[in-house]
Every structure is written in structure tokens, then in C-alpha cells.
Amino acid sequence: MIKRVLRFAGVGIVLVLALGTVAQSQTQDRRVRELIVLTRPQSADPQEFETSRLVAPDFESLGLKVTVRVMPWEQMSDYVWYSRDKWDMTMWQMVGRPERSDPDEFAMNLFHSSTAAKGYNFVGFINPTYDRIAEAQRIKTDLKTRRQLIFEAQKIIARSAPYVFLVFPQSSYAYNNAVWDSSSIVEQRGIGLKNFWTFDAAKPKGSQKDMILNANDTVKAINPLFISGAADSWVTELIWDRLYRVGPDGLAKPWAAEKAEWLDSVTLDVTLRKGMKFHDGRPVTVEDVIYSFTAPAGDKVPMYKPFVTIIDKLEKRSDSVIRFTLKDPYAPFLTSTLAKVNIIPKHVWEPILANLAGKPENAESYQEATPIGSGPFKFVQWKKGEEIVLEANPDHFAAPKMRRWILRSVPNVEAVLGALRTGELNFLGFYGGDPQLLDRVARESGFLTVVSTMDVGMRFLAFNMRRPPFDDPVFRQALNMATNKKAVRSVVYKGYATVADSFVSPSLEFWYNPEVPRWEYNLAAAREALAKAGYEWDAQGRLLYPKGKVETLTGN
Amino acid sequence: MTRLSFVLSRLAQTVLVLWVVATLLFLIFRLMPGNPLVAYIDPTFTADMERALKRQFGLDQPLYVQYGVYLQNLVRGEFGRSFFSREPVSQVLGQVLPNTLALTFSALALAYIVGIFGGAVLAARRGTWVEGWGIPAVLATRAAPEFWVGMLALALFSFNLHWFPSTGATSPGSMYASWWAQVWSADFVRHLTLPAVTLALYLQGLPTLLMRSTMLEVMDEDFITFCRMRGLPERSILLRHAARNALLPVVTAFALGVGYAIGGNVIVETVFSWPGLGRALIRAVAAKDYPVAQAAFFFIAVVMIVMNFVADVLYSVLDPRVSHERR
Numbered sequence: 038m039i040k041r042v043l044r045f046a047g048v049g050i051v052l053v054l055a056l057g058t059v060a061q062s063q064t065q066d067r068r069v070r071e072l073i074v075l076t077r078p079q080s081a082d083p084q085e086f087e088t089s090r091l092v093a094p095d096f097e098s099l100g101l102k103v104t105v106r107v108m109p110w111e112q113m114s115d116y117v118w119y120s121r122d123k124w125d126m127t128m129w130q131m132v133g134r135p136e137r138s139d140p141d142e143f144a145m146n147l148f149h150s151s152t153a154a155k156g157y158n159f160v161g162f163i164n165p166t167y168d169r170i171a172e173a174q175r176i177k178t179d180l181k182t183r184r185q186l187i188f189e190a191q192k193i194i195a196r197s198a199p200y201v202f203l204v205f206p207q208s209s210y211a212y213n214n215a216v217w218d219s220s221s222i223v224e225q226r227g228i229g230l231k232n233f234w235t236f237d238a239a240k241p242k243g244s245q246k247d248m249i250l251n252a253n254d255t256v257k258a259i260n261p262l263f264i265s266g267a268a269d270s271w272v273t274e275l276i277w278d279r280l281y282r283v284g285p286d287g288l289a290k291p292w293a294a295e296k297a298e299w300l301d302s303v304t305l306d307v308t309l310r311k312g313m314k315f316h317d318g319r320p321v322t323v324e325d326v327i328y329s330f331t332a333p334a335g336d337k338v339p340m341y342k343p344f345v346t347i348i349d350k351l352e353k354r355s356d357s358v359i360r361f362t363l364k365d366p367y368a369p370f371l372t373s374t375l376a377k378v379n380i381i382p383k384h385v386w387e388p389i390l391a392n393l394a395g396k397p398e399n400a401e402s403y404q405e406a407t408p409i410g411s412g413p414f415k416f417v418q419w420k421k422g423e424e425i426v427l428e429a430n431p432d433h434f435a436a437p438k439m440r441r442w443i444l445r446s447v448p449n450v451e452a453v454l455g456a457l458r459t460g461e462l463n464f465l466g467f468y469g470g471d472p473q474l475l476d477r478v479a480r481e482s483g484f485l486t487v488v489s490t491m492d493v494g495m496r497f498l499a500f501n502m503r504r505p506p507f508d509d510p511v512f513r514q515a516l517n518m519a520t521n522k523k524a525v526r527s528v529v530y531k532g533y534a535t536v537a538d539s540f541v542s543p544s545l546e547f548w549y550n551p552e553v554p555r556w557e558y559n560l561a562a563a564r565e566a567l568a569k570a571g572y573e574w575d576a577q578g579r580l581l582y583p584k585g586k587v588e589t590l591t592g593n
Numbered sequence: 594m595t596r597l598s599f600v601l602s603r604l605a606q607t608v609l610v611l612w613v614v615a616t617l618l619f620l621i622f623r624l625m626p627g628n629p630l631v632a633y634i635d636p637t638f639t640a641d642m643e644r645a646l647k648r649q650f651g652l653d654q655p656l657y658v659q660y661g662v663y664l665q666n667l668v669r670g671e672f673g674r675s676f677f678s679r680e681p682v683s684q685v686l687g688q689v690l691p692n693t694l695a696l697t698f699s700a701l702a703l704a705y706i707v708g709i710f711g712g713a714v715l716a717a718r719r720g721t722w723v724e725g726w727g728i729p730a731v732l733a734t735r736a737a738p739e740f741w742v743g744m745l746a747l748a749l750f751s752f753n754l755h756w757f758p759s760t761g762a763t764s765p766g767s768m769y770a771s772w773w774a775q776v777w778s779a780d781f782v783r784h785l786t787l788p789a790v791t792l793a794l795y796l797q798g799l800p801t802l803l804m805r806s807t808m809l810e811v812m813d814e815d816f817i818t819f820c821r822m823r824g825l826p827e828r829s830i831l832l833r834h835a836a837r838n839a840l841l842p843v844v845t846a847f848a849l850g851v852g853y854a855i856g857g858n859v860i861v862e863t864v865f866s867w868p869g870l871g872r873a874l875i876r877a878v879a880a881k882d883y884p885v886a887q888a889a890f891f892f893i894a895v896v897m898i899v900m901n902f903v904a905d906v907l908y909s910v911l912d913p914r915v916s917h918e919r920r
Contacts (some may be wrong), residue, residue, distance in 0.1 A: 111627030111881055114634055131636075146636035155643075255868075255876070257678040273918045339645045343637055402679035418768060421688035423761050443765045447866045451744060455752040456759050495643040495880070513855060593865030 067573075067581040069506055070588050071102040074498070075117065075127040078107050085496065085528045087529045092498065095519045097569065098560055100580035117159055122503050129200075132267075133208070133493035133542075138287035139372035139478060140187050140548045143540045144171050148194060161503040162199040178302055178367040183368055188550040190226075191539045195553040198513040200497040201520045202537035204530060205544070207489040209472045213463040215484040216245045221438065224484075226287040227493035227544035229465050232276050234285050237413050237437050239464075246440035250466035251453050255446040256423045257409050261379035262386075263401040264340045269445070271466070275427055275442065276316075277379035277410035280307060280326070281371050281476055287545050289371040293321070293380055293411070295357075302366035303349075307375070309357045314432055315382045316415045323359055327351045328383040330361075330374075337390055337399040344374045361538065385409050413437050422446060453480050457485060472533040491544040495537050504590060508583065511570040517556035518563035596909070603857075603905060607898055614894045618887045619663055623656065629676050629881040650676055650883075664888075672888040675881055682888045686873060691772055692762055693869035696861070697854045699785060700792035707848055708797045712804025713836050716812065728802075735798025743791045745863035750787060757787050760866040788865040792858065796850065800843050807839040814838075841911055848904040852897035 042136055050218050076082075076089040086107070093103045094339040104155065108116065136142065145152075149171050152158040167190065174186035194200075210230035214239070221240035223233040231401075239248060252268040260278045264270065281292040291297065295308040313321035330351055333341035334465055347367050352360040365368065389403055394564035408416045425444045429437040445462065447453050450470040456462040466486075468475055472489065481484035506511060522536045538556075541549045571583025582588065630646055645655045651662065666673060674684035715727050734742075751759040758764065760773075762784050770776035811817065812835055820830045859871035870889060877885035 087683060109627070111625075111631055111879075114629040114631040118631060120627075142636050152636075155640045156636075157638070175831055191912075247766060251760075255872075258680075263679070266678075338647075339642050343642070378616060398679075399645075399649070402674060404678075404680060417766075420763070423763070423866075424765060426766050441766055444869070445765060446762055447758075447760050448863050449866060451705065451864060452747060452759050452864070455747060459752055459759065461756060461765075475847070483725065502850075503611075505860055 040241065049569055060171070066587040067584075068588060069101060069574060069580045069582060070590055071104055072125045074103060074105050075108055075113050075124055076105055077110050077113060077128070081110060082130075084206070084529050085130065088496070088525050089128050089498075092201075092520050095560065096495060096516060097523060098572050099515060099519055099563055100578050102579070104529060112397065121159060121161065121501075123506060125500055125507065127499050127503065128496070129499050130496050131494045133531075134270075134281035135225070135228055135232070135528065136373055136377055137493045138227055138260075138283050138342055138545060139289075140190075140370045140541050140545065141175060141369040141373060144174060144187060146192050147540060148190075148199065148380060149553060153248075159500060160199045161196075161325065162197065163502075164197065167193045167197075167480050175368055176302070178186040178299060178366065178368045188552075190257070191541055191553050195539060195555075197510055198500075198556070199502060200499050201517050201522075201556075203496040203498060203520070203522055203539050204526050204534035204537060205492050205495050205532045205542045206530060207472070207535070207591050208476055208492050209465075209487055209489045209533070210470055211465040211468075211475065211479060211485050211487040213457070214485055215458075215461040216242060218242050219486060221425075222488075223285050224488055224490055225283075225285045226546075227491065227542050229490035229492075230488050231464075232285070233282060235354065236275060236439075236442060237435055239437040239441075245460075245463065247439070247443055248439050249443045249445060249462050250464035251445050251447040251456070251462050251468045253446075253450075253469060256419070256444070258401070258404060259416065259419065259425070260401065260404060261381045262338045262341060265401075268467075272425055272427070272444065273379060274412075275414040276408055276412045276416055277381065278321075278412045279376055279379060280309075281376040283372060283376050286438045287547070289376050292376075294375070297371065297375070303363040305361040305370070306354065307359045307361065309359065310434060311357065313411050313434065316409050316412045316430065317382070317385075317440045320384065321380060321382075321411045323353045325383045326359055326380055327353060328387065329378055332381070332390060332400075333378070333384060335390070337393055338401070339399065340401065341378060344507050347374065349520075367534070380411060382409055382411075414442055419440070434482050458475065458482050471531075473531055476493075489533055491535050492541060493542045493544060495540065495542065496534075497537070506590075507588070509570070511566055512572075514556065515563040515567050518559050518566065520556070521558045521578045523558065599909075600906065603902055607902055610898055611891075611895065614898075615667055615887075615891060616660075617663070618890050618894075619660055622881070622883050622886060623659075624894040625881075627881060628652070628833050629883060630732045632677070632880050633776075660834055667891075672891075673884040675877075675885045676882045677885075682884045686889060686892065689869050691776075691866060693855065693858055693862070693871065695776055695781075695785065696788055696792065696858060696867060696869060697851070699789045700796055701847065701850055701854055703789060704796035705800045705850075707793070708800025709804050709840070709843060710795070711835075713808055713831065713839075715801070715805040715807030716835075716839075717831050719809065731798055734794045737794070739791060739795050739860045740864050742794055742893050743788070744760065745862060746787050746791055747864070754873075758784050762868055767889065788867050792854070792861045796854065799846055804839060804843050807842055808835055811835045811839045822837050834838070841908070844902040844911065845908050848900045848907060852900035855896045856892055892914045 064477055074089050074093060076086050079086040089105045093105050096103045131143065139394060148155045148158055148162045149169060150168050153161050153163060169580045170186050170190050174183050174190065177183045177186065211232065218240040221238045223232065223234035224230055224236060254266060254268050256268050256272060257265040257268055259272050261273055278293040280292060281289045282292040284290040293310050293313060295310045297305055297307045299305055309323055309326060315321060330345055330348060332338060333345045334508045339495055347363050347365065347370065349362045349364045351530055352362050384463065390400060393399060413430050413433045414437065415430050416426050417426040419425050423446060427442040447456065453462065453465065453468065457465060478485055479487045500513050502508055526532065526534045526536050533544060539550060539553045543549045567580070573581040575581055617857055630643060630648060633642065633646060651659060674681055675685050678685060715724055747759055750756045761782060764780050764891045767780055769778065775781050817830060817835055820834050858869055859875060861867065862869045862871040874886065877889060
């Protein structure tokens, strides 16, 4: 009798154990793996690093295991870009640039499905409706219709949540108001004080007529056919003219062009301003302009080629009129091509490019001894790793008020602040330090004016939508709700930032959609959304996939 | 073994070491995670551009082909073009090398002049308060981090006293007919002073202590006692007899010091925004500019190895007691 009872008990125990392990293994299969957030090291980007450390615990409170993995930028970007199916989440940043004042670049390249395989859509966002809208906004030259489409695109992105938009940081720049007339310093929307318009218009008050500003990086090349680095573009913008320039309001405005007129959606007549001269004294002709837009079409100017491939043909209509015929209607043409391509002298570059034909080098490796443009500033000298000196071109139609523009390379942040105080620098062109410290130094000095401007560029956390659970919009939305953006703004950025909900900066008032869906910080709502979509939690509180879905990937 | 065969065998070793260094440099940069193309990642970066860049950089070739090309070029003294400025590497480095040499040699000269006399004085004043204060002072300045000393120097002499400029090698916008005209200008010397003194403070520890200890050894030797017995004045004994003999190891240390100082300026150059080799090197490594980084490291290695070789040969020339005979 006792034996039988024992036997039953034994069988029972075995059965229970077996069932238990089955159940256990079932929930184990459904358990969401450890998720990894990539970030740059604290030393390279303290804000990014701190943000990742701030959001990870909130993600964990949803029942996830989240690990912050630090990688140097070279390694992180290599991994995100070339191993598209391996990573889970990454911190990322888009920097502000004048041409990004048109939303096309972000709308198209960040989220269009054509860039998912090899381009900037590294999150793998695929949405046919979105694709159609992104393509349509390119074609509609009518601004109102285009704005409507950009609004719609922002809505889709906010709802689909391929990113957690974090903040639009503010960039701080400063100038010495004893040297520069404050009324002549221009703040460009989404860019800040350091911009073409300030350099062109800045009026000296006294005997110091040289603008001495700093860059943290040294200039790599001064070449109108090569986009080599951030600081380089400050210089090329000043030496070479463009038909259009992105104005202080963020919209393209005629510059070397007197006017431009759309005859139909693919034909544009541009009238060149009269009386312009290159720095070597030769006039700027229609032929030079046509050459500037045809030279990049060959295989010797790879960086500028994408900006001119849309052009089907160029014709000289008269001594001042050029007709552009496009392959397809392209609404951002004025901003992204006419305000981008430098007008170069044909007599200088034609022989250079002819000489390069058949050789492995291209136009990017050619450094003119004295770069020749037609812009408001002329090249004077370049001491490598130390400084670049430009001087005002008095013959220019918008001749600068200053005498010389001197860009010094200063890698040491403390030295930058010190030199601003002693007057060795009179314009702060780059500041990578604590904005509060800058404000304090300015207050104490009594002669420094600091202006902080909301950036066109943004900070965000990107999900890899190729990898579950990030393929589920509910999961991505839940993480959005679990992100305390206000804390990021006040703790990490010390208030020098604006909370972001879209890929268009609110500084671009015309394009920003104030009605985009916002994901307010609410952990309870995030859990509720997950529960509603079938997610469950196991005994240890770890998040389980909805029934029928198992974890197929391993954390790595 | 004659002196000639000694020199020849050392030369052969030098070549071997250089080959190993070159190979390691090639491998290190390629085995490090990341690749130079990521510097171009941008929303407008297309697959076509990527292919073009790869071809241009030679990265479309298998590693062993890249290595072959690299060695061939190295033998010809050809380092290729910078991936980023697209200039020939010799030009990229040639433009900043003179500034580094000016900084290094002025700092070394300062450090060794101060060190030799300081060391001699410390030895002569053994057991007095001079030694009691002197040695801790020498050790403290040698041990203080360069960036800290540099920042203090900037804060004091530049930002508060306004004696010296804080950034660069020349005043903004100054122009010179040639590099030599620049180096001999008062403006350049004013810019050079703070970084050179900061570097010299760091470098003086070795010559001072070395000089002191060899002086103490020499002072115990018989010929010094003999000098004393001849009734020579103490000053003449110290300077003409003891110091000259004690100089030997300091001279060889100087040769080695040149080797180390060439590559060791990174911090001082960054603090004072000095346009030199060290900063070019950091930029090249950060941007994975293989050609520039390889060439810069290779150059530093060459200088070190050559200076080692010079020190060896110099030693045997200066001190006949050092022999090359096999024992």
C-alpha cells in the first residue's frame, strides 16, 4: 500500500516536473532577449552617453534587460552601417547645416525604403504610403501643397516611431561686442550666429577690423569640388559664390542669380547677376556657370555628382540667362542644388580636369595654390594646422565690412574661453564645452554676447526594425512612452535644448508640424499598451512576447 | 669585431626592426574596428560614392595586395595620399614637422642645459639644503602631468598676465617670406616660449638626475683625488674634470631623448594649439587616415631607432673603454 502510494507520488512528481519544465521552457522561449543600446564614449560625447544611461533604467522598468554598450564613433558607425541586421538600438545625431533647412534631405534619405539597404535608412523603415508622400513632396513645386505633404510625413513617422526623437540641442556662439556692431550680427534659423550672413555683414566698431574665430578641427582642403569636413565648408562658402544661398530664414534666396523662374515643373530659367568677377579679374560668365554644373556630372567629382544628376540639360539662352531642364520635377532644387554647387572659373578648372582624365586621381585631390572664386572673400594664406586667412573682396556685390577673416585651429576648450577673454579671439566659431560655463564667462567679461539657437540637427535613439521586438510598432511606441525626454533636456542638456517629436526642427516654422502625435512620458501607459498587444510578464517580471511569438535572436 | 662590422651588424638589425614596425603598423590600423569610409557617412552618401572611395583608397583590394603595395611604396619612400585631405602624405607631415622640430629641440636644449648644470650643482652640494629642496623639486616637475602644467602656464602667463599668446605658433594673420624668417621672428619665439618651457620642465628630470648620479660616481674616482692633491681650486675640479667625465651618459641620453620627444608632444601641442606632428597624428588616427597615421608612426619609429643607433656608436666613440670586442 505504502509502496503504491510512493509509486503514484513518484510518477506525479516526475509529471509535475516535466510539465513545469515544458511551461518554463515555453515562457523562456517567449522571453525578450537582452537588448543593447550603442553609444559613443563619455569622453567623445558626454551628452549622448548620459542620455543612454538615463533612458536605459526606464526601459528596464518595462521588464526588459537593457545594456548600454560603449563604442568609439568609428566602430559604432561602422557596425550600424555595415552590419544592419546585428544591432538593436543606437544613439545617433544629425547635425544642422544650412541645406538641411529644407526638410527633403531628412524626409527622403532617413526614411524612404530605397535607402534601407545601403543608405541612411539604417533602421530599415519600410512604409509604401510614406514612400509615396516623400516622393510627392519632391515633385510639388507649389510650397503649400509641399508643406501639407511634409506635415503628413511627420505624422506617419511620429506614429510609426522608428526612432525615439530626443532633443534639438541649442548651439551657442558668441562674439566680442566691443569689436563687432551687434546689429550687424545675423542669427540664422536653426544654425545660429556662425553663418555666411554674419561673416558677410559683421561691421567692425573700431580699429580691430579682423574677425578672429576658432575651429576645433583643422581645415582639410579648400576645394570647391570636394566636401571634406565641417570647418572646410565655412571657408568654401566664403570664397565661392552660389546661384542661391539659404537665407537667415531658412529659405533659399537668389545670390549670384538675379532671379529664377520656373517655366514648367522641369524647366527653370536663371538670370545671372551682372558685373561679377573672379578673384583673378576675369568676369563670371554664363559659360562658367554651365561648366560648374556640368563638371560634377563626370566621374572626377564624386561628392557633388548626386546634386547634379537630376539635371537633364543646360542651355545658354543669352549672355545672362541659363536654362536648366530637369529629368523629373524636383521641388528642393533651389536649396539642394543651386544653393549647394559652387560657381567655379572654367578657365582654371577645365585644364585641371582635362589633365586628370585617365588617371586614378580625381578633382578632390587637387589643391589650388591660390584658390580662385568669385565670393565675398579672397584667399590669402593657409598655415596648415594653424590658421586660414581670407580678406574682403571689395569688388563683390555684397562686399564684407571686415578687413580679414582669420580661422584659428584651437583644440583646447579652456584655451578658447581664455582667448575670448583676452581678445585673442573675437568670435566664437565652435564651442564644445558646458553652455552654462560660457554664459558665466560672458557675464563676467562684460563684452561677450552669447546667443544660443535651436538647431536644425537632432539627437535620437534609433531602433533596428529588422530585429524583433522592434518590428512591432506597439513595442516601439511603448519605449517612446518610457523615455523621459524632459529629464534628458533638463539633466543632460541643462535646459539648452528643446524636446523633439519630429525630424523637422521647430526652428523651421514653415515646415514643422505642431500637431504631430507626441509620446508623453508615462510608464503605466507603456505597460498597458504592451499588455493590450498581448505582451506578458513572467514570474521574474521579465517581458514575454505575445503568445505564438518566440525569441529567435540572441543578445550579442 | 672591428668597429665597421659592429656598425654594419647594427645597421642590419635596424633594417629588420623597421620592417617589423612597418608590418605591425599596417596590421594595427586594419585590425582596429571601424573603417575609413565611415567618415563619409551622411544622408547624401550613395553606394556609388562608397565604391568610388573604396577604389580610390585601394580598399577594394585583398589585404595581402594592399600589404605588397604598401611595402613597395615604403621602400621608395612613398606614403601615398591622405584619405582625407587627398594631399601626398609627405606634404601633410612636411608642413607640420618643422614646427614640431622647433618645439622639440628648443625644449630639449633648455632641459639639457638646465639639467646638466643643475645636476652638477646638486652633486657638488650633496647633503646641503640645496639637495634637500632640489631633488624633490626636480621630481615634482618631472612627475606633474604636462596638460596640468600647461593649463597653469596658460592661465597665469597668458590669460592673467598677458605676457604670452595662448594659441598657435604665430599671431593671427602674420605673414612671413619663408619658414626660416618665421622661426627667427620675435613673434614665433613669444608663441614658442610657454609650450617649450612646459615641455622642458617635463624633460629636465632625466638629465638632472643622471648628471647628478654620474657626477657623484666620478667624484669618488682616483683622478679627482689626484686633482685635489695637486691643489686645484674646487670650482675647476668640478667643471673641468668631474663634469666633463660625467657628461658621457647624459650625451647618449640626449640622443635617445630626441627620439622620444618627437612623438611625445601630443599633449603639449594640444594644450597650446601648436600646429605640429602630434596633432596631425591624433587627427589621422581618429579619422582612420591610414596613410598619414602609418607614415607619422613610422617616422617616429625611424627617429627613435636611428637615435638609438647613434647613441650606441657615439658611446663607443666618446668612451674608448666601451669596446666592441667579443669576450
